[in-house]
Amino acid sequence: MSTAGSPLLAGLEQRAQLAAPPGLGRQVLSAPLAGLEQRAQLAAPPGQWDFVGYFRSHTSDVMSLLGQHVWLAVIPVVLGLIIALPVGYVARRFSWTYPPLVSIAGLLYTIPSIALFVLAPGILGTQILDPVNVLFPLTIYTVALLVRVVADGLASVPTDVLQSATAMGYGSFARLIRVELPIAVPVISTGLRVAAVSNVGLVTVATAIGTAQLGQLFSTGLQMSSFRSYYAPIVLGIVLCLLLALVLDGAIVVGTRLLTPWRRVVRPS
Amino acid sequence: MISGVIDFLTDPAQWSGPRGIPTRLGEHLYFSVIALVIAIVVALPVGLLIGHTGRGVAAVSLVVNAVRSLPSFGLLIFFVVLLSPLITGKNNLVYLLPTEVVLVLLALPSILGNTVAGVQNADAAARDAATGMGMTSSQVLFQVELPNAMPLIISGLRSATLQVIATATIASYVSLGGLGRYVFTGLAQQDYSQMAAGAVLVAGLALFVDLLLALVQRFVVSPGVSGRFSARAGTAPAATVTTENPVPAVA
Numbered sequence: 001m002s003t004a005g006s007p008l009l010a011g012l013e014q015r016a017q018l019a020a021p022p023g024l025g026r027q028v029l030s031a032p033l034a035g036l037e038q039r040a041q042l043a044a045p046p047g048q049w050d051f052v053g054y055f056r057s058h059t060s061d062v063m064s065l066l067g068q069h070v071w072l073a074v075i076p077v078v079l080g081l082i083i084a085l086p087v088g089y090v091a092r093r094f095s096w097t098y099p100p101l102v103s104i105a106g107l108l109y110t111i112p113s114i115a116l117f118v119l120a121p122g123i124l125g126t127q128i129l130d131p132v133n134v135l136f137p138l139t140i141y142t143v144a145l146l147v148r149v150v151a152d153g154l155a156s157v158p159t160d161v162l163q164s165a166t167a168m169g170y171g172s173f174a175r176l177i178r179v180e181l182p183i184a185v186p187v188i189s190t191g192l193r194v195a196a197v198s199n200v201g202l203v204t205v206a207t208a209i210g211t212a213q214l215g216q217l218f219s220t221g222l223q224m225s226s227f228r229s230y231y232a233p234i235v236l237g238i239v240l241c242l243l244l245a246l247v248l249d250g251a252i253v254v255g256t257r258l259l260t261p262w263r264r265v266v267r268p269s
Numbered sequence: 270m271i272s273g274v275i276d277f278l279t280d281p282a283q284w285s286g287p288r289g290i291p292t293r294l295g296e297h298l299y300f301s302v303i304a305l306v307i308a309i310v311v312a313l314p315v316g317l318l319i320g321h322t323g324r325g326v327a328a329v330s331l332v333v334n335a336v337r338s339l340p341s342f343g344l345l346i347f348f349v350v351l352l353s354p355l356i357t358g359k360n361n362l363v364y365l366l367p368t369e370v371v372l373v374l375l376a377l378p379s380i381l382g383n384t385v386a387g388v389q390n391a392d393a394a395a396r397d398a399a400t401g402m403g404m405t406s407s408q409v410l411f412q413v414e415l416p417n418a419m420p421l422i423i424s425g426l427r428s429a430t431l432q433v434i435a436t437a438t439i440a441s442y443v444s445l446g447g448l449g450r451y452v453f454t455g456l457a458q459q460d461y462s463q464m465a466a467g468a469v470l471v472a473g474l475a476l477f478v479d480l481l482l483a484l485v486q487r488f489v490v491s492p493g494v495s496g497r498f499s500a501r502a503g504t505a506p507a508a509t510v511t512t513e514n515p516v517p518a519v520a
Binding site (some may be wrong): 061069107109110111112113114115116117118122124128197200201204206207208209210214215217219221222225228229230231234235237238241242248249 | 271272338339340341342343344346349350351354378421426431434435437439442445449452453456461464465467468469472475480483
C-alpha cells in the first residue's frame with residue numbers, strides 16, 4: 001500500500017523513530033528531530049481544540065473560504081431549480097417521459113461527487129481549479145433530485161382545484177403559474193432543503209481538486225497534525241458547515257412561508 | 270481526455286501488481302464491505318426494534334438528520350487525527366480504523382432511518398389482522414412488518430452503499446489504498462488521465478453495485494409487497510405504494 005507523500009505518515013514515522021530505544025541511530029537522529037519537534041510546536045499551538053481561537057487568529061482567511069463556500073453551495077441550488085422546473089413540468093405533463101427522466105436522474109445521483117468533480121474539467125474543457133468544476137456536478141445533482149420532486153409536487157395538486165381554475169377561465173399556462181406551482185411549493189421546498197443541505201457537505205469534497213472553500217480547513221488541520229493532533233481548524237470547518245447548512249435550510253423554510261401565506265391561516269394558533 | 274483515460278485503462282501494466290486496478294478495486298470493496306456489514310448488523314436490529322415499539326422514533330429522525338448534514342470529508346479527517354495517535358505499530362490500521370469508523374457512521378443513518386420508516390409504514394390493517402389471527406409480537410414483526418418494510422430497507426441499504434463507496438474514494442486522501450488512490454496520485458503527479466481513469470472506475474463501481482442491489486431487491490421483496498405477481502396467479506398487479514425515496518449520495 002503506497003503511503004509515500006502523506007504528511008501524517010511522515011509525522012508518525014518520525015514519532016516512531018523518537019520512541020525507538022536509545023542507541024547509535026537515536027543519537028544521530030536526535031539533533032535534527034529536536035528541531036522538527038520545536039517547529040511542530042510552533043505549527044500546532046497548545047489549544048488543540050480551540051476552534052474559536054483559531055477563527056479569531058485567522059478571521060479573514062476563514063471568512064473568504066466561507067464566502068467561497070456559500071457561493072459554491074447556493075448557485076447550484078438556484079440553477080438546479082431553474083432547470084428542474086421545466087423538466088419536472090414535462091415529466092408531469094407528458095406522463096410517458098416520467099419513468100425515463102426519473103431513471104436518468106437516479107443514475108446521475110449514483111455517481112460519486114468526487115468522480116464528477118474530477119471528470120468535469122475533461123467534459124467542460126475547463127482548468128482544474130476553475131470553480132465551474134464544482135458548480136457543474138452540484139447543479140447536476142440538484143436537477144437530478146428536483147426533477148422528481150417538481151413532477152410529484154405538481155401531481156399533488158388536487159384535481160378539483162385544477163377543474164375550478166379552468167372553470168374560472170385560467171389558460172393552461174396561467175393555471176400552471178398561478179395555481180399549480182404555488183400549491184406545489186411546499187413539496188418542492190422539501191426537495192430544495194435536501195439539495196441545499198447536502199450541497200454544503202459535498203462542496204468540501206472539492207478540496208480533493210484544490211478548489212478553495214471550507215474543506216481546506218480540514219486539509220490544513222491534517223497537515224498541522226503531523227506531530228500532535230490539532231483539531232481547531234477541523235472542528236471549525238465542521239461547525240461552519242453545520243451552521244451554513246442550518247442557515248440555508250432556515251432561509252428556504254422562511255422563503256416557503258412567504259410564498260405560501262395561506263398555509264399560516266389554516267394553522268390553529 | 271477520453272483517449273488518455275482509455276490508454277490508462279487498457280494498459281496491461283495497470284492490471285497487475287500491488288498497485289494494479291484489481292488490487293485497488295479489491296481494497297475499495299474490502300473497506301466498503303466491512304463498513305456495510307457492521308452498519309447492517311447494528312442498524313437493522315435497532316431499527317426493527319424502534320420501528321416495532323414506536324419508542325425513540327423522534328430521536329432517530331433527529332440523529333439521522335444531524336449525521337446527514339455533517340461534511341463526510343471533515344468527519345474523515347477528524348477521525349484520522351483523533352484515532353491515529355492511539356494506534357501504534359501497524360501502519361495500515363492507522364488509516365483503516367478511522368476510515369471504517371467514518372464509513373460506518375455514514376452508512377448507519379440511511380439503514381436505520383429507512384428500517385424504522387419501513388416498519389412504521391407497514392399497513393396498519395395487516396398488522397391488526399396478524400394480531401387478530403393470534404400472532405405474537407415477534408411474529409408480527411418478522412412475518413408482517415419486516416416483509417412490508419423490505420423495499421424501504423433495501424433502498425436505505427442502496428443509498429448507504431453509494432455513500433460508503435463514494436467516501437471510501439475520499440479516504441485515499443489520507444493514504445489508504447482503494448480506487449481513490451488514482452485520483453490523488455494523479456493530482457500529485459499532474460497526471461489528469463490517471464485522475465480521470467480513477468473517477469471512471471469509481472463511477473462504474475457505484476453504478477454496478479447499485480444495479481446488483483436493485484436485482485437483490487427484486488428477489489428479496491415479496492411479490493405481495495412489490496405488486497409483481499406471477500402470470501399464473503392471474504391477478505392484476507396491486508397498486509402498492511412504493512416509497513423509494515431518492516436519498517442523495519452525500520460525499
